[in-house]
Amino acid sequence: MLLEDVMEEYIYHCHARGFTKKTMKNKRQEYKQLINFLKGKRGITDLESITLHDLRAYVRLKQQQGLKPQSIVAIFKIVKAFFSWCKKEGYIEENIPLNVELPKVPKNVLNGFTxxxxxxxxxxxxxxxxxxxxxxxxxxxxxxxxxxxxxxxxxxxxxxxxxxxxxxxxxxxxxxxxxxxxxxxxxxxxxxxxxxxxxxxxxxxxxxxxxxxxxxxxxxxxxxxxxxxxxxxxxxxxxxxxxxxxxxxxxxxxxxxxxxxxxxxxxxxxxxxxxxxxxxxxxxxxxxxxxxxxxxxxxxxxxxxx
The missing domain is CATH 1.10.443.10 (Intergrase catalytic core)
Known part of the structure; x- marks a missing residue:
């Protein structure tokens, strides 16, 4: 199945669930970047062709771009949501993102108000x-x-x-x-x-x-x-x-x-x-x-x- 077709279906699924405009905007932006990476850098257009190595390479790209660990984790959460839905719908057999290692987010104590x-x-x-x-x-x-x-x-x-x-x-x-x-x-x-x-x-x-x-x-x-x-x-x-x-x-x-x-x-x-x-x-x-x-x-x- 074409990745772009499946993602379009997922976007309508999210609309039906009532996600906010801000959430939908973030999802669209991230999925657009993911598709461009898979097509342009990995030569992938079909959902079934995506491998664990492809998604690991995507995380490495984000690190090379200088994104902070917490930003990468937040971004990949959006990616995971898509693949979880695909697994639930029966479009893929394995939820690949679950095996992708993500950078550790440093635990900083927030200097809160007194x-x-x-x-x-x-x-x-x-x-x-x-x-x-x-x-x-x-x-x-x-x-x-x-x-x-x-x-x-x-x-x-x-x-x-x-x-x-x-x-x-x-x-x-x-x-x-x-x-x-x-x-x-x-x-x-x-x-x-x-x-x-x-x-x-x-x-x-x-x-x-x-x-x-x-x-x-x-x-x-x-x-x-x-x-x-x-x-x-x-x-x-x-x-x-x-x-x-x-x-x-x-x-x-x-x-x-x-x-x-x-x-x-x-x-x-x-x-x-x-x-x-x-x-x-x-x-x-x-x-x-x-x-x-x-x-x-x-x-x-x-x-x-x-």
Whole structure:
């Protein structure tokens, strides 16, 4: 079978499953590069002609191009998905990519935010006008709910309820996260200023809006977060939505308020192994805090008092 024909069928399969535009774009780009490599460098046009050596050569090409190990692993995950589907459909007998050795990704401890830093970033914004209130609410929700960038940008007015938020996550999977009283207080003030600011304007149905009433772009959200970091004097750390998501996860784990299974559901992870990676990124001080809060002797005293 022609490789391009099978890939076209797979692309329609992915569309039917409801993958996001970003995911589909990444898949198309990677499959185009793979086809060009197999045709141009290996002389292969049929799916059945692809061997383990061809895919190993493709990984070596990526290494020669200077891609980092984590980028190569992410790219090859897309390749694996295609071949797994081909095996399931009966187009191939062996899932070849499973035997391809990939470069090891170094395990770096993320230098995450401290509680003081997050509080300073939230306090860096006021309620003096709509934009200030919006940015304060954005930073507060990122820190208190651990949402992805695309999730918080995509929130509609109906998604944000009295005590919970309906989140549309990766692969159009929905989940519920909860609004704490502290966050609710900020959101009430934000909604009041938002209603006043847009009272004579037609706006998009997004919960967070630009000053002209449209939904936030990725760049706009990134600029808000960078502004928060600058105002708070954060240096030597990556100030991004993911760092806030990491902060939320680590705080939930270190305080002992949530087990890893419950946290996995709140974060919208498809596999608990993804959530467990947050445990690996905890620094010594955070591990110490978790160990002390979990200490049997410390809890003996608490139990006796209770």
């Amino acid at each position: 509680v003081k830093e997050v509080q300073t970033m939230i306090d860096a914004f006021s309620f003096k006008n709509y934009i200030e209130a919006r940015d304060k609410a954005l930073i507060s929700m990122l820190a208190d709910c651990g949402l992805r960038a695309m999730e918080i940008r995509g929130l509609t007015n109906e998604n944000v309820r009295d005590s919970s938020i309906l989140v549309n996550g990766k692969g159009n999977k929905q989940r519920i996260v909860f609004i704490s009283p502290a966050l609710k207080r900020i959101l009430i003030k934000y909604e009041r200023l938002k209603k006043e600011y847009f009272k004579d304007m037609d706006t998009a149905n997004h919960y967070f809006l630009t000053y002209i009433g449209t939904g936030l772009s990725h760049v706009t959200l990134d600029n808000v977060i960078k502004k928060a970091g600058k105002r708070a004097g954060i240096e030597g750390k990556r100030v991004s939505p993911h760092t806030f998501r990491h902060f939320f996860a680590v705080q939930c784990l270190t305080t002992g308020q949530l087990d890893v299974y419950s946290l996995s559901r709140l974060l919208g992870h498809a596999d608990i192994s993804i959530t467990q990676k947050y445990l690996q990124t905890m620094n010594d001080e955070q591990l110490l805090t978790k160990a002390v809060s979990s200490s049997p002797l410390m809890n003996f005293k608490k139990a006796l008092i209770d």
